[in-house]
Amino acid sequence: MPSRISMRFVIDSSVMQAAGRAHPVDKRPKRCRGFLDVVYGCNHRVVVTDEIETEWRQHSSRVAVMWQRRMRTHRKIWRPPPDAIEPLTDAIAGVESNRREQKLMQEDLFLLEAALAADKIVTSLDKEVHGLFRNAAKEIPKLRRVIWVDLDEPDEDGAKWVSGGVSLDPERMLGSSHE
Amino acid sequence: MASRSGRGNHDSKQQDAGVTRITVAGFKSIREEQSIDVAPLTILAGANSSGKSSMMQPLLLLKQTLEASYDPAPLLLDGPNVRFTKAGQFLSRSQKGEPGGEFRIAVQLGTNDRVEICLGKTPKAGFGVRRLTSTMFGNTYELTPEMDHDAVRGQLPLAAKLADGSFPEEVREQCVWRVRQDRCFLGVEATHGDGDHWATFSYLPAEALSHELRNLIHLPALRGNRGRDYPVTAVGESFLGGFDAYVASVIAQWQTEEAGGDLTCMNGDLELLGLTWKAVTRRVSDAHMEIQVARLPRSTVGGEDDLVNVADVGIGVSQVLPVLVALQVARPGQLVYIEQPEIHLHPRAQVALAKVFSRAAKRGVRVVVETHSSLLLLAVQALVAEGKLSPDLVKLHWFTRSETDGTTRIDTADLDEAGAFGEWPEDFGDVEWTAENAYLNAAEKALRRGMKDAK
Incomplete structure (x- = not known):
């Protein structure tokens, strides 16, 4: 069922960084800019934690800074209260994976922790981490209902999905193949 | 002052x-x-x-x-x-x-x-x-201009009360009240007279x-390049007309102050803006004075006297100087x-x-x-x-x-x-975002064109 209410999105720095690029062939930068624009325009909010802010600063772009300023100025930033963040470190540590995969998951864990404290929506370009978290969702039930919008997917029109009302489609959920 | x-x-x-x-x-x-x-x-x-x-x-x-x-x-x-x-x-x-x-x-x-x-x-x-x-x-x-004596008294008991002190009690009731236009305002006036002697009370x-x-204090958008000289003006609480005519005279007055706090503050602001570090005035005639500014943006050894007329530096200085002076000279409220x-x-x-x-x-x-x-x-x-x-x-x-x-x-x-x-409804950030987006989209198209041309 499409939602017309203001949703709280977790947006990975990979989206912020890509949005600022101009590439003759790669469609992702434009896709990311379009996505950011509709999140602002449709009155949704972005989730910000200390970790997210740090990542945004490290992998930013001019257009991302502008977008963040618009979101801040118009009070579309949502910062979860400290007790709303439930650490997933131990749970992820227990997921069957090799050392590299474990490291990648632990590095991006803050995205899931923030999403679980908000409306369970993550947007990213990181296909590999997406796959790892889908795998982790097999063992961690609470991850299964997290929606992962993968803007790296050529068929994923995130902007259209947001302007269409942010439907909570099961196929976008980390647990989609397990339920 | x-x-x-x-x-x-x-x-x-x-x-x-x-x-x-x-x-x-x-x-x-x-x-x-x-x-x-x-x-x-x-x-x-x-x-x-x-x-x-x-x-x-x-x-x-x-x-x-x-x-x-x-x-x-x-x-x-x-x-x-x-x-x-x-x-x-x-x-x-x-x-x-x-x-x-x-x-x-x-x-x-x-x-x-x-x-x-x-x-x-x-x-x-x-x-x-x-x-x-x-x-x-x-x-x-x-x-309203049409109000007669009774209408004025009925509307303005306060004015009548204020007039009490202006007239002896025995003549107070004989006063004639009327509305008087005073430039862009309306006021009331009470007069009493016996033919030879008249007394008037006005209330605005x-x-x-x-x-x-x-x-x-009004600083219009076009603060004007006043040329090389500024008029000598009086400096008081209010500034008739546009403010820019007073700028040099206000600075001149600050130069005479022993503490020099206002002048220091203005010079600090000029330096903060990266324009210059010093502005002073010099009388060129009984009617005119010039504003001189330090040629360099920051103070240097021996640079105390390296001054030029404000007309000889970037126009930004002469445009913003009235703003800095006005904000410094203005009183609370x-x-x-x-x-x-x-x-x-x-x-x-x-x-x-x-x-x-x-x-x-x-x-x-x-x-x-x-x-x-x-x-x-x-x-x-x-x-x-x-x-x-x-x-x-x-x-x-x-x-x-x-x-x-x-x-x-x-x-x-x-x-x-x-x-x-x-x-x-829309703010500057939206305009900048749209412009940045348009640029990036256009740059992508240009890059694609470049690739086709190369083939």
């Missing part, structure tokens, strides 16, 4: 002093009644021709009328602050393009007092004051507003209206200007800034977010012009502790 003792940070009394709210109706694009609250730092933003100046021009019309060397009743249309030649140029037009018959301007002073003046075509005297409504001490009085309900308007302070300024200087405004606002000066500078607005937001400027001292008014009938709409926002202002 009046003592400016209130140099510290603002207190609530200062925040309540002076003009606190302006309401306009029937003036240019402000056809329907629109109001703005005036905080110590009030920012008017919006597209060109959206009505920002129209909100302040009625005040300037009243100011130049009050300050005219002759009685131009009811309004001096073509003066030093605003220039019209016909009332039809500023009276709002209807949907069919016909000018309206009147405009209204209301000004709230402090928390309680309010004066509203309605000017328009009158049956007898052409364009004139139709009505003046004054609220003081919780009582509201309305004067808009006296306090008149005082505020005379003290209003005094209204300083600055149009486009950012003109000719480098982006870095525009950002720094916010600190100068902030300092004046914290002193209790009422700074009304009309701007198109996204950087200035962003810098104000940053000062608030950094805790260096209380959000209570700032008001943002965004002006929008209707695409269908051309009328003005004003959206007002308060900043929160993080410097955010919530919902606005």
Whole structure:
């Protein structure tokens, strides 16, 4: 069922960084800019934690800074209260994976922790981490209902999905193949 | 020169002093009644021709009328602050393009007092004051030119009471009351006479507003390149006409002050803006003086006398100097209206200007800034977010012009502790985002074209 209410999105720095690029062939930068624009325009909010802010600063772009300023100025930033963040470190540590995969998951864990404290929506370009978290969702039930919008997917029109009302489609959920 | 003792940070009394709210109706694009609250730092933003100046021009019309060397009743249309030649140029037009018959301007002073003046075509005297409504001490009085003796006494028990001290009790009841037009205001007058001896008592309900308007400091958008010399002027509490004529004389006065705090402050501001580190005046004749500025932006050893006329450096200096001087000379509660302070300024200087405004606002000066500078607005937001400027001292008014009938709409926002202002119809950030997006999309297309051409 499409939602017309203001949703709280977790947006990975990979989206912020890509949005600022101009590439003759790669469609992702434009896709990311379009996505950011509709999140602002449709009155949704972005989730910000200390970790997210740090990542945004490290992998930013001019257009991302502008977008963040618009979101801040118009009070579309949502910062979860400290007790709303439930650490997933131990749970992820227990997921069957090799050392590299474990490291990648632990590095991006803050995205899931923030999403679980908000409306369970993550947007990213990181296909590999997406796959790892889908795998982790097999063992961690609470991850299964997290929606992962993968803007790296050529068929994923995130902007259209947001302007269409942010439907909570099961196929976008980390647990989609397990339920 | 009046003592400016209130140099510290603002207190609530200062925040309540002076003009606190302006309401306009029937003036240019402000056809329907629109109001703005005036905080110590009030920012008017919006597209060109959206009505920002129209909100302040009625005040300037009243100011130049009050300050005219002759009685131009009811309004001096073509003066030093605003220039019209016909009332039809500023009276709002209807949907069919016909000018309206009147405009209204209301000004709230402090928390309680309010004066509203309605000017328009009158049956007898052409364009004139139709009505003046004054609220003081919780009582509201309305004067019209047609009111007779009984109507005036009925409307103005306070005036009658004030007149008590002017006339002996036995003649008080024999006074004749009438409404009197005093330039752009209406007042009342009580006279008593026996043929040989006459006594008159006058009362102007808009006296306090008149005082505020005379003290209003106006810095227009085109502050003009005054050439190499500035006139020698008197320096007092109020500055008739535009402020730029007084700039050199104010600086000259500061040079004579022993403490030199004002001069140091102004020079500090010039350096903060990255323009120069020193400005001084030198008398060139009995009628003129020149402003000299240090040639380099920062102080250097032996650079004390490396000065040039302000006309010989970038125009940004001569444009912003009146702004810095005005903000320094203004007293708490005094209204300083600055149009486009950012003109000719480098982006870095525009950002720094916010600190100068902030300092004046914290002193209790009422700074009304009309701007198109996204950087200035962003810098104000940053000062608030950094805790260096209380959000209570700032008001943002965004002006929008209707695409269908051309009328003005004003959206007002308060900043929160993080410097955010919530919902606005559109702001500078949206424009920048759109422009950046357009550039990146165009760059991608250009790169694709380049690839095709290479093949």
